[in-house]
Amino acid sequence: MVADLVALPDFREAGSQARQRVVAYQVFPELASARNSWQVLEAAGLARQAALDRAYAGxxxxxxxxxxxxxxxxxxxxxxxxxxxxxxxxxxxxxxxxxxxxxxxxxxxxxxxxxxxxxxxx
Known part of the structure; x- marks a missing residue:
């Protein structure tokens, strides 16, 4: 699910954790009630930031x-x-x-x- 989130253009564009959460819940409504939703969102946010850093490196x-x-x-x-x-x-x-x-x-x-x-x- 983390890779699916990072692949979404709206998730890539989301600059805040709040906006990332909104995008994630819109695409994966089941995530809103999942026990590990915060872990998925944290991992996706970290993966997004790492990808952004790589994209603009140099x-x-x-x-x-x-x-x-x-x-x-x-x-x-x-x-x-x-x-x-x-x-x-x-x-x-x-x-x-x-x-x-x-x-x-x-x-x-x-x-x-x-x-x-x-x-x-x-």
Missing amino acids: WEDRLPELAQELAATPQWKGATTVRTRTYRAQDFLRERAGGYPPAKRLVDLLLETPGLSRSRRA
């Missing part, structure tokens, strides 16, 4: 490459506001990481990478 070292890829996408080219560019960067990273949400730090660093960052006037 990405800060690849920022120039990722920025170049993102800059070439039609979604990025059409993004005209800071908010929209942030959403596009998050979506881009999430897609490449198998549905796992990126850390804010990685998004911020990507947006400040030459080629993506807007030039600032002094």
Whole structure:
């Protein structure tokens, strides 16, 4: 059941234990009354975090490459506001990481990478 939960896109996206529990109970209603539900949820949460860590391992070292890829996408080219560019960067990273949400730090660093960052006037 742990592997089944981690394979769910909604579970991968769930950032909090509360949200993970909601997703788990929606997909596996029997889990809500299971005696070991907390163990299953804890194991699934740990497995999700380990998979997320593996998915993004070393990405800060690849920022120039990722920025170049993102800059070439039609979604990025059409993004005209800071908010929209942030959403596009998050979506881009999430897609490449198998549905796992990126850390804010990685998004911020990507947006400040030459080629993506807007030039600032002094």
